[in-house]
Amino acid sequence: MSAMEKVAWVELVVSVVAVAVVTALFPWLGNGALGAFGLLAFVVCGTFFLRRRGQAVVVDERDREIERRSTRIGIESAWIGLFLALIAVVLWASYSDRATVDKSLLTWLVFAQFAVCYGVKGLVSIVTYRGQRSAP
């Protein structure tokens, strides 16, 4: 497993854990559970795998190509998700004759966007690495 594949695993796991913790704490802490999105900061732990050991190459052109592609797909997914979620919120607010939208919902959407971005990025990277490894 290459260093960048390990980084992708870290991004995927941290994103899923952050969303899971927020969801799990929400019944008890309410909007305070949004603080658990701070767990997303642990994605920087992935850089631990990028330490250079001796003369060995850690990241090469294939890694950079996969990183570029997965980042693009991750960002696009997050934007599409946020856009659709905001449309849904506006439609719901209009339909139910509510003049306001709960600000914690918007905060949740913004942080969820980051989680989706890193999660999708990590997933796409892992799938690409595995696909290249299992090719005939």
Added chain:
Amino acid sequence: MRNCVRDLRANHGSLTQQSLADQVGVTRQTIIALEGGSYTPSLALALRIAKVFDQSVEEVFWLED
């Protein structure tokens, strides 16, 4: 795109995937993906690999019909 890197390595004595990777400046996983045909190298990498085997790029890499 296909290549004969695996065959060339075998003909070059004990040239391992790791030693080839070190010589051309990539990871061993990239050599594995390249030999498996699942990764198309950049022109620079293709040139470096061809140089290691003292061949032209066309002799190492070619397009599938």
